[in-house]
Amino acid sequence: MKNLNRRDFLKTSLAASAALAAMPAPARAAGTPDAGGQVIELRAYRLRAGAPHVLLDGYLEKAFIPALNARGIEAVGVFTEPDAKDGAVVWVLIPHPTIESAGTIDGSLNADPQVQAAGMDYLSSPTKDAPAFDRIDSWLFRPFSGLPRLAVPELARGGKPRIFEMRTYESYSELKALNKVAMFNAGEIDAMKEVHLSPVFYGQALLGRDLPHLTYMLCSPDMETHKRNWNEGFAKHPVWLKLKADPQYADNVSKITSRFLVPAAYSQI
DSSP: OOSOOHHHHHHHHHHHHHHHHTSOHHHHHHHOOOTTOOEEEEEEEEOOTTOOOHHHHHHIIIIIHHHHHHTTOOOOEEEEOTTOSSSOEEEEEEEESSHHHHHHHHHHHHTOHHHHHHTHHHHTOSOTTSOSOSEEEEEEEEEOTTSOSOOOOHHHHTTOOOEEEEEEEEOSSHHHHHHHHHHIIIIIHHHHHHTTOOEEEEEEEEESSSOSEEEEEEEESSHHHHHHIIIIIGGGOHHHHHHHHOGGGTTOOSEEEEEEEEEOTTOOO
16 A cells, blocks of 8 residues: 555545444355454565565564563564565565554654664665655555464564465455355365464455465475475365365456565564
């Protein structure tokens, strides 16, 4: 999401929630989280070609994430994408307790004297010719009922090596997008858990680019294990095979984008 201030963002977010609440019950159920769910924000800090992200890393590690944690927002993920095909990018995953939090958090944080002190190098980038980032894209996701809260993988809890796959499924109509969410809730999520793909989150995109779509993230110790669990586990799982053959879920995805991410040293996921 670009060129949208936080007040307009919040208004639009609340409107999106109201629109979802007005949907017929079957469609609404596909994307409505259980009680106690979260709202997940995904940011892409896009960098200029060849530019380092030391200023951004310093801000995220020493100012942004500690301030989020102090406000009760835990398990903030930061990732790089070694094989990015659309330019260098740093991904940040933020599990908000409410939609209001997503709309107001930046104003609160960057007005905080402690954040300003810890993140001064980033917040006061010396010149427009050497910015800390080029642009920021942002998406807001409603978690699926099958995983209403972001799950921190055991590998992350133990500080062990890990890689992540983030997959985005675009649909050619809004109802088909809801249908794909329903398909995940009908068994795909549980099948992925059973074959140790370690889901982190599943989200229906409410705001951002390339709507309608959903995005989810999986965690594995390494690429070889991930591919084995995907190809020999999930792809052959009887629940997935049954869902894939069910005509009610036919043609609900028009484009899939897969990204492999590496956590920053200070990432909490």
